[in-house]
Amino acid sequence: MKKILIALAIFASAQLADAQVKAVADAQKALDAAQAAASNPKKATKAATWTALGKAYVTAHDAPAGALWTGASKQELALLLGNEKPLSTSEVVIAGEQYTKEVYAAKNLYFRANGQLGIIEVTKPVVADPLAKALEAYAKAASIDPSVKGVAEALGSINEKYINDAYTQYQLGNYAEGSKLFEKAAAASATAPLNKVDSMSVYNTGFLAQLAGDKAAAKAAFQKCLNMGYYSNDGEVFAKLADVDPDNTKQYLEEGFQKFPSSQSILIGLINYYMSAGEGTDRLFELLNAAKKNEPNNASLYYVEGNIHTQLGEYEKAVEAYEYCAKVNPEYEFGFIGEGTMYYNRAVELQEKAQAELDDAKYMKLAAEFEEALKNCIEPFEKAYNITKDPQVKVGVAEFLKNATYRFREQDAKYQAAYDKYSEVVATGEAK
Secondary structure: OHHHHHHHHHHHHHHHHHHHHHHHHHHHHHHHHHHHHHHOOOHHHOHHHHHHHHHHHHHHHHOOOOOOOOOOEHHHHHHHHOOOOOOEEEEEEEOOEEEEEEEOOOEEEEEOOOOEEEEEEEOOOOOOOHHHHHHHHHHHHHHHOOOOOOHHHHHHHHHHHHHHHHHHHHHOOOHHHHHHHHHHHHHHHHOOOOOOOOHHHHHHHHHHHHHOOOHHHHHHHHHHHHHOOOOOHHHHHHHHHHHHOHHHHHHHHHHHHHHOOOOHHHHHHHHHHHHHOOOOOHHHHHHHHHHHHHOOOOHHHHHHHHHHHHHOOOHHHHHHHHHHHHHHOOOOOHHHHHHHHHHHHHHHHHHHHHHHOOOHHHHHHHHHHHHHHHHHHHHHHHHHHHHOOOHHHHHHHHHHHHHHHHHHOOOOHHHHHHHHHHHHHHHHOOOO
């Protein structure tokens, strides 16, 4: 019985391997037939001819990768790949991560250190830019017969495939190509009869264009986001535009700050702008005070004020602002989180300086300041831990408290008890 099962497994493997290779040939054959039909004057007047052509192009796009999927293990893929062996294998580093790269006739597979497939890169498509041609075919079908079924769904599928391809290029560090693919994804979504705005793809077009160093393309994409009222998380679009359009940095940042006064990227951008422009930070506080007048009960504005003072190295003023948050709203935990983070980061900074200091007296002074800052972070973090109702925030704060109390656990039993408590929270992911 065991021999029969092994034989069946080998047979199945061979069948799947053949299917993997055959898929490309079948895709080319189906595409040739669909193209021939579309070239026929009589058949070209029918919407079904063009939907068939669109489908054939989509199949051609998918064929080189076959049934492979990211996240699969080598064991799972062995059955699908069968006798199809890599032409070469090498170790590569992409974005700081180690991969094993396997090169095949029409694709490259990148495996992570844990053996899972991380990236599928098609290197030999059945036809150049098949998704663009599929898009044209489906649009043609809709123009012939607006009531034709399945076109909107097909356009949505093309949008998703472009996004997947764009993300692959992003993973590989091909930012310019990824930007173009995100732009095509947005265009596919906007095509009739789907007519959907894919704001995320528009944003990603700009994001990758900026990474590629193409400021003009990035500016065009981010400006398009602004025009459609899409600002991304915490108004990130304003900060991005300020980076790629230096002639209008101040305008973008101030407009963004008015809409998103709690945005760290906009806030840091404004601080850097006013300091580098020699204008000081008075204008920044003017904007903040105007926001306070509009929303006097908004505790987050005082949190922002604390962040500004922290960035400027004005730590006493930062503490005043952070602690004032609780006076405005006793249930607002982020003022204490801001204060704790400020002290914690200050402690890390002092520790690094101490480690680099060769003078014993200066070292001892820095070490004492480090311990003071680290100890100072504990109380505000504990207040935040007790106030917050968000389990994830509790666990995040517990991580800081675990690290801080570890330093002092031999000095006082209360620190040992606190370390034990927060270590358990971090380990279990369950706040108490």
